[in-house]
Amino acid sequence: MESPTYIALHKPRGVLSDDNPEDSRPTVRTLVPVEGHLFAVGRLDLDSEGLILLTNDGELANHLTHPRYEHEKEYRVLLVTHPDEEQLAIWRRGVVLEDGYRTAPAKVDVEGNVGKGTWLRIVMHEGKKRQIREVGKTIGLPVERIIRVRIATLKLGNLKPGEWRYLTREEVAALQDFVASKAPQRRPHPRPQRPRRM
Numbered sequence: 001m002e003s004p005t006y007i008a009l010h011k012p013r014g015v016l017s018d019d020n021p022e023d024s025r026p027t028v029r030t031l032v033p034v035e036g037h038l039f040a041v042g043r044l045d046l047d048s049e050g051l052i053l054l055t056n057d058g059e060l061a062n063h064l065t066h067p068r069y070e071h072e073k074e075y076r077v078l079l080v081t082h083p084d085e086e087q088l089a090i091w092r093r094g095v096v097l098e099d100g101y102r103t104a105p106a107k108v109d110v111e112g113n114v115g116k117g118t119w120l121r122i123v124m125h126e127g128k129k130r131q132i133r134e135v136g137k138t139i140g141l142p143v144e145r146i147i148r149v150r151i152a153t154l155k156l157g158n159l160k161p162g163e164w165r166y167l168t169r170e171e172v173a174a175l176q177d178f179v180a181s182k183a184p185q186r187r188p189h190p191r192p193q194r195p196r197r198m
Contacts, residue, residue, distance in 0.1 A: 103126065
């Protein structure tokens with residue numbers, strides 16, 4: 001039995017989240033030379049960066065990736081322009097994308113302006129592929145940069161792009177407690193009653 005492994009990685013831009021034998025580009029496993037199979041929790045597209053959890057704990061990985069558990073993911077997002085209040089309100093309510101999919105409501109806050117651009121902090125419970133970029137494109141707010149800073153209770157912290165570290169016991173316990181709180185509660189089956197003798 002392998003010992004449980006929990007690793008936080010800051011995935012840089014230009015690095016794949018998944019291994020693909022037919023693709024020569026670097027992957028998150030290239031950056032983390034640890035033996036054994038590790039699940040990547042919280043995949044990011046090639047142009048996005050930020051927190052990815054690598055673990056051999058299959059049960060934890062499944063709970064953190066399955067959409068029905070609706071765990072939070074938090075991002076810092078740099079737009080190429082300044083949004084107005086109507087655009088922010090639309091993003092918060094949910095947006096119908098080109099393929100007809102309607103995104104769930106999200107928490108969207110303005111962090112500040114940088115030149116012609118604006119940093120947003122976005123908290124969402126879903127993770128459709130390239131969702132943030134597609135939402136921005138749909139409502140006229142092109143996205144320049146995406147950095148994921150949190151998955152559930154786990155935070156990116158001070159990790160720089162390409163850096164990784166093992167989780168502390170406290171961080172692992174917090175994730176496990178979070179998963180336990182989201183797991184569906186099993187109702188006990190009622191015991192069949194014996195027929196009464198008259």
